[in-house]
Amino acid sequence: MTVPQPVPVPHRAAPALPADTTGPGAAFHRLLFARQRRGWWTPLATGAIGVVLYLIVSTVIGFVFALTLFASDPSADVYALLDRLVTIDVTDPLGLAVILLSLAVMWPIYLLSSFLVNGRRVGFLSSVAGSLRWRWLLLCAGAAVVVYIVISALSFLLPAEEGSGGTLVPPQDNPAFVASLVIVLILVPFQATAEEYVFRGYLMQTVGRWLKHPAWSILLPVPLFVLGHVYDWAGQVSVGVFAIAAGWLTWRTGGLEAAIALHVVNNLAAFGFSVFGLSDAAATDTSVVSLVSSVVMIGAFVGVVEWLWRRGDGRRTLRITPAPEPVQVPPVYAGAYPPVYGQPPVYGQPPVYGQAPAYGQPPVYGQPPVYGQPPVYGQPPVYGQPVDPTPAPTPPAAPYDGPPLQPHQAPRWGEYAPAPDATPAPERSATADPAPSGPADSGSAGSGTDAGGSDGSTGSSSSD
Numbered sequence: 411m412t413v414p415q416p417v418p419v420p421h422r423a424a425p426a427l428p429a430d431t432t433g434p435g436a437a438f439h440r441l442l443f444a445r446q447r448r449g450w451w452t453p454l455a456t457g458a459i460g461v462v463l464y465l466i467v468s469t470v471i472g473f474v475f476a477l478t479l480f481a482s483d484p485s486a487d488v489y490a491l492l493d494r495l496v497t498i499d500v501t502d503p504l505g506l507a508v509i510l511l512s513l514a515v516m517w518p519i520y521l522l523s524s525f526l527v528n529g530r531r532v533g534f535l536s537s538v539a540g541s542l543r544w545r546w547l548l549l550c551a552g553a554a555v556v557v558y559i560v561i562s563a564l565s566f567l568l569p570a571e572e573g574s575g576g577t578l579v580p581p582q583d584n585p586a587f588v589a590s591l592v593i594v595l596i597l598v599p600f601q602a603t604a605e606e607y608v609f610r611g612y613l614m615q616t617v618g619r620w621l622k623h624p625a626w627s628i629l630l631p632v633p634l635f636v637l638g639h640v641y642d643w644a645g646q647v648s649v650g651v652f653a654i655a656a657g658w659l660t661w662r663t664g665g666l667e668a669a670i671a672l673h674v675v676n677n678l679a680a681f682g683f684s685v686f687g688l689s690d691a692a693a694t695d696t697s698v699v700s701l702v703s704s705v706v707m708i709g710a711f712v713g714v715v716e717w718l719w720r721r722g723d724g725r726r727t728l729r730i731t732p733a734p735e736p737v738q739v740p741p742v743y744a745g746a747y748p749p750v751y752g753q754p755p756v757y758g759q760p761p762v763y764g765q766a767p768a769y770g771q772p773p774v775y776g777q778p779p780v781y782g783q784p785p786v787y788g789q790p791p792v793y794g795q796p797v798d799p800t801p802a803p804t805p806p807a808a809p810y811d812g813p814p815l816q817p818h819q820a821p822r823w824g825e826y827a828p829a830p831d832a833t834p835a836p837e838r839s840a841t842a843d844p845a846p847s848g849p850a851d852s853g854s855a856g857s858g859t860d861a862g863g864s865d866g867s868t869g870s871s872s873s874d
Contacts, residue, residue: 427732430622435727438538438664439618439627444730446529453616460516460523460612467519468512475508498692500685501579503589510597517604520612535611537665538728546663546722550671553714557707558675565703580687587685594681602673609635609653610660610669628657645696648704652676655708659715664726668715672708 430436431443442448472495479486479494494505525532533540581587613631621627635653636646656669684691 427730428622431728431730432732433729435729436538437618437624437727438660438666439614439624440622441534441538441728442528442615442619444534444728445524445531447527448619450619452527453612453619456520456523456527456612457616459526460519463519463523464516467515471508471512471515475504478504498684500590500681500691501584501586503586503593506590507593507597510593510601514597514600514604517600517607520604520607524612534728535607535615537667538725539665543665543667546665547667547671549718550668550715551675553718554671554675554711557711557714558679561703561707561710562679565699578687578690579684581685584685584687591682591685594678594685598677598681599674602677603670605635606656606666606670606673609638610656610666614657614660624661628654628661631657640694642695644698644701645694648696648701651705651708655712659712662726663715663719664728672711 427443428440431440436443442452445452475495476491479491494502495508497505498509499505521532521535524535531540533542536542584590609631613634614627617627617630618624632650632653636649639645639649641649652672656672659668659672660666680689681691683689
């Protein structure tokens with residue numbers, strides 16, 4: 411009878427990881443390969459879900475703002491309401507809060523969308539460490555504050571060139587000064603962080619999923635970031651330089667911390683100066699002096715971060731270990747396949763040498779017996795099993811023809827004792843103990859010793 415051979419079970423293998431993610435390590439823009447689902451379509455699905463959720467949440471925020479406004483002033487104009495939703499006014503803390511909050515919600519929406527599409531390990535949206543590195547973030551924030559103070563102090567030494575457009579509101583003329591300042595200090599960090607997660611986090615990792623070189627991930631999101639700010643040519647150049655520097659820092663340091671620190675400090679300064687009446691956050695014109703000071707400040711911050719990063723641990727990549735391929739072993743049925751070493755035996759199949767046979771199968775000599783089965787002659791029984799009471803047949807003892815034995819003296823190892831019915835030697839004393847009983851008992855022990863100790867070990871096991 412021909413035994414059929416096992417047929418391999420087909421399975422769909424996971425797509426192979428790129429060589430740069432498993433060898434030198436994945437940079438920040440390639441961290442999408444470290445997620446649970448990393449198909450080429452996942453960035454598009456994440457963006458689509460994020461846009462839908464953002465439209466829903468922003469609509470709810472605007473609706474709540476409109477209800478609050480009409481509840482306080484039933485004669486409010488709809489056009490004035492829309493103008494407050496798009497214009498930054500430090501004298502209107504409610505409108506300022508709605509604008510900042512509508513931008514800050516992009517952060518949790520992006521995290522939720524990525525979790526729904528890419529699965530767990532959402533922390534890789536922040537850095538190669540799998541989470542936001544808070545100590546590094548605070549260190550970069552301190553560096554940004556120092557650089558901004560120094561560059562701003564030096565810019566006051568240059569000739570002033572005011573930009574057109576916008577009005578300044580001194581604190582004494584602003585009845586909502588305290589409320590606006592509190593809103594800026596609370597919401598601006600979340601607003602700046604949300605923009606970094608979208609433009610440096612989502613867009614860089616989206617491009618990095620399809621294109622390997624980091625230059626594409628750094629440069630391609632820049633036009634989208636620039637179009638999100640309404641400035642003149644000088645202001646657009648400043649925003650473009652900021653976007654390139656933030657993207658390069660994100661790739662260089664392996665996380666969003668440096669870019670978030672620069673963005674938060676820059677926006678806090680811009681909105682803070684506007685609240686204190688030193689500038690207008692809603693102005694669209696930028697002077698050349700502001701452009702130069704902004705570029706110098708960004709360059710100085712990049713240099714300081716590079717210096718700090720070189721003095722640190724220098725972690726900027728993540729080496730991804732491929733998951734082992736799933737192995738599907740077909741079940742072994744009785745008589746279907748020959749048994750394999752390491753698998754439990756099946757009743758009705760011959761056991762494999764070295765494996766314990768299945769209960770009810772005859773044991774094989776050399777294998778450990780199974781509890782409840784009769785042991786095989788020559789194998790030690792299992793502790794707790796009954797031993798066969800029928801002793802094994804022993805060959806008849808040969809007549810003793812060696813030197814005479816002394817009374818109560820056991821034969822030496824290798825000598826045969828006389829049989830119980832053997833005639834005692836003539837030299838043995840008549841007053842001694844009966845010779846047949848002593849030598850016979852001793853000979854039984856001696857033959858057991860001569861047998862190699864197997865019976866002795868069996869007896870020892872039985873006595874235990």
